[in-house]
Amino acid sequence: MSKEKLTLSRQRKEVPLDGAGIDTLSQLLANGLEQAGVNRKDIIRLRLAVEEILGMWSSRAEQETVCTFRCGTRLGRMYLEITAPGKRIDPDEAAADMAGRMLCSNLLAQAGLSPVYSYQDGINRLAIYPSKPQKLSPLIQLLLAILGAAVAGTVLLALPAQVREVATGVVDPLFSALMGILQTLASPMIFLSVCWGIINIGDVHMLGRIGKVVLLRFLGAVFLLTAVTAVCLVWMFQPEGGTASMGETAAAQIYSMILGIIPSNIITPFLEGNSLQIIFMAICAGLVLLVLGEKSSALRVLLGQVNTAVQFMMEIVSRYIPLFVFVSLLSLLLSDAMSNLSGVVKGLLLGIAACVAWPLLYALWACLRLKVSFPMVLRKQLPTYLIALSTASSSAALSTNLETCERKLGISGRIVHFAVPLGQVMFKTGGAVGFFVLALGLSEFYGVAMPLPWVVTGVLTAGLLAIAAPPVPGGSLTCYTVLLTQLGIPAEAVGLAVAGNVILDFFMTSCGISCLQSELMLSANKLGMLDRQQLEKE
Structure with missing residues (x-):
């Protein structure tokens, strides 16, 4: 892998949240993931997941919305995120048929396996944190x-x-x-x-x-x-x-x-x-x-x-x-x-x-x-x-x-x-x-x-x-x-x-x-x- 791909270059672009805009955001995401060194199979899976969520945002938006795509590196950690202003539209809560697939998203996202959703100050945020490729495997x-x-x-x-x-x-x-x-x-x-x-x-x-x-x-x-x-x-x-205790003593x-599992205060443990x-x-x-x-x-x-x-x-x-x-x-x-x-x-x-x-x-x-x-x-x-x-x-x-x-x-x-x-x-x-x-x-x-x-x-x-x-x-x-x-x-x-x-x-x-x-x-x-x-x- 070339050295340029080890660092994700900073980018920011505003895109309307409509059919064409979702395609554009999906392509921007794929380009960023490829630059970050993510393998092709994971890029396809992440891209499909993000397109599905963006489609949900688009269908539930109360007015025309403009999304912002950002990517870059903070403190050595690569990130890609898509934000959209408006009411809270959490993929975990918005569709029952997605519940099974999105239930573990936050757990898997910690390993860079799926997008993680958050909502703050009237902004829906979808972020991916791909792992940085290493010259030598761990x-x-x-x-x-x-x-x-x-x-x-x-x-x-x-x-x-x-x-x-x-x-x-x-x-x-x-x-x-x-x-x-x-x-x-x-x-x-x-x-x-x-x-x-x-x-x-x-x-x-x-x-x-x-x-x-x-x-x-x-x-x-x-x-x-x-x-x-x-x-x-x-x-x-x-x-x-080493000695082993048995019977009543054990x-x-x-x-x-078992009783000692309950702490006497919250600091001592x-x-x-x-x-x-x-x-x-x-x-x-x-x-x-x-x-x-x-x-x-x-x-x-x-x-x-x-x-x-x-x-x-x-x-x-x-x-x-x-x-x-x-x-x-x-x-x-x-x-x-x-x-x-x-x-x-x-x-x-x-x-x-x-x-x-x-x-x-x-x-x-x-x-x-x-x-x-x-x-x-x-x-x-x-x-x-x-x-x-x-x-x-x-x-x-x-x-x-x-x-x-x-x-x-x-x-x-x-x-x-x-x-x-x-x-x-x-x-x-x-x-x-x-x-x-x-x-x-x-x-x-x-x-x-x-x-x-x-x-x-x-x-x-x-x-x-x-x-x-x-x-x-x-x-x-x-x-x-x-x-x-x-x-x-x-x-x-x-x-x-x-x-x-x-x-x-x-x-x-x-x-x-x-x-x-x-x-x-x-x-x-x-x-x-x-x-x-x-x-x-x-």
């Missing part, structure tokens, strides 16, 4: 950081002790500073992501029974798979000095832990980094704002703006994740704490095994329930699985996933257009399983005890973080920071977690996508919206 950058840390650590360990002391005096304070930045952003980011997600997903009542069934099954499956994984694998990890600790209490408060705040509706419109707007600001800060920090990984691993090498990585390697390998096994088991369960051919279903799911496995990106697999669910698996379009985008954001079974198993390996490595209450806390935290993980660069790093703090694992373990996640992420993504397809088959069957002839057709 995977290559992380691999270079890991390799660089290994080489630098090996060289420094071979030098005299005085040189190592000087290097340690430079690396350790730098690691503490970088860790402080992550911990500062992690707690508010998780709180805002959960709270804002509830507000947006709250419109699911527009879909009635479909939305309720799908959401409840999504949430239940994430925690169930993580809990079963814990039961099957936790006994394989035995940290030195039951009392679990009871205390953020100061202590207690993720369960932070998520509990976020759920309560989101539900309150959801119930109040328009009565809390100003607060909801403020919350959305703060959420956008915090995620933008995390996007900036995420550009330096390779530096953080390099410093973290180099610090561990200089401290000679990496002499025995068997626990971490075991956690990584078992995490991969679990992420490979669950899609097969989920598909087998669905086939047994539906009484269809297991090999046939696997063949239909395979293309989507391979795309997710090779790219570690649910966004890259989105279009194939939609087509597979509706045309090959026989799932009703009413479910597909709502549940697939939503599922790729919050139905992260692979993420929850991967988080927890990798935490088991890190606990063994650092000698952290893993009694039953610790396991329960790990399952709850991993599941909640997988669901709440913000879909922005650096989101997984935030989750590891919060998870390890909650489980009492030293902060320096984050570098190892991120290094392991480089490999594990491919399997976590493909696991979540395939499990989503099997789950939607079961949900559609429960709702009487599964075309069995299409499903059984080779």
Whole structure:
């Protein structure tokens, strides 16, 4: 890609909101997206979505309206927006038939996947924030950081002790500073992501029974798979000095832990980094704002703006994740704490095994329930699985996933257009399983005890973080920071977690996508919206 396309040139143009004007705006948008480096398939999808919304604005406008198209770059972030003065015309509320497709727009827009709507001071605004293309993929950058840390650590360990002391005096304070930045952003980011997600997903009542069934099954499956994984694998990890409490003592600790989710005040959870209490408060705040509706419109707007600001800060920090990984691993090498990585390697390998096994088991369960051919279903799911496995990106697999669910698996379009985008954001079974198993390996490595209450806390935290993980660069790093703090694992373990996640992420993504397809088959069957002839057709 040429260097000119890495920056979106500033442009402003006023266009009448009529048939010809919509075509002009659509072309301006396509030109801007192409200049921003967005791939052709996403340009077509975004263009169609914007044309549909502009057509709605045009049909509902009370008078002749002139739209303004703007694009450019602010603080290194590219943007394209279309504004139209007049009364509020929210695509989420204006047409019931668009509800399923627009329900998750704000969640997906955070990853640059769809336009996000807002209304302020009498102006309807539609904005897209495409991700800036990078010369090197994040995977290559992380691999270079890991390799660089290994080489630098090996060289420094071979030098005299005085040189190592000087290097340690430079690396350790730098690691503490970088860790402080992550911990500062992690707690508010998780709180805002959960709270804002509830507000947006709250419109699911527009879909009635479909939305309720799908959401409840999504949430239940994430925690169930993580809990079963814990039961099957936790006994394989035995940290030195770790003791396990059982019986009445363990039951009392679990009871205390559950009650401890309720914070004594709203400040302490953020100061202590207690993720369960932070998520509990976020759920309560989101539900309150959801119930109040328009009565809390100003607060909801403020919350959305703060959420956008915090995620933008995390996007900036995420550009330096390779530096953080390099410093973290180099610090561990200089401290000679990496002499025995068997626990971490075991956690990584078992995490991969679990992420490979669950899609097969989920598909087998669905086939047994539906009484269809297991090999046939696997063949239909395979293309989507391979795309997710090779790219570690649910966004890259989105279009194939939609087509597979509706045309090959026989799932009703009413479910597909709502549940697939939503599922790729919050139905992260692979993420929850991967988080927890990798935490088991890190606990063994650092000698952290893993009694039953610790396991329960790990399952709850991993599941909640997988669901709440913000879909922005650096989101997984935030989750590891919060998870390890909650489980009492030293902060320096984050570098190892991120290094392991480089490999594990491919399997976590493909696991979540395939499990989503099997789950939607079961949900559609429960709702009487599964075309069995299409499903059984080779």
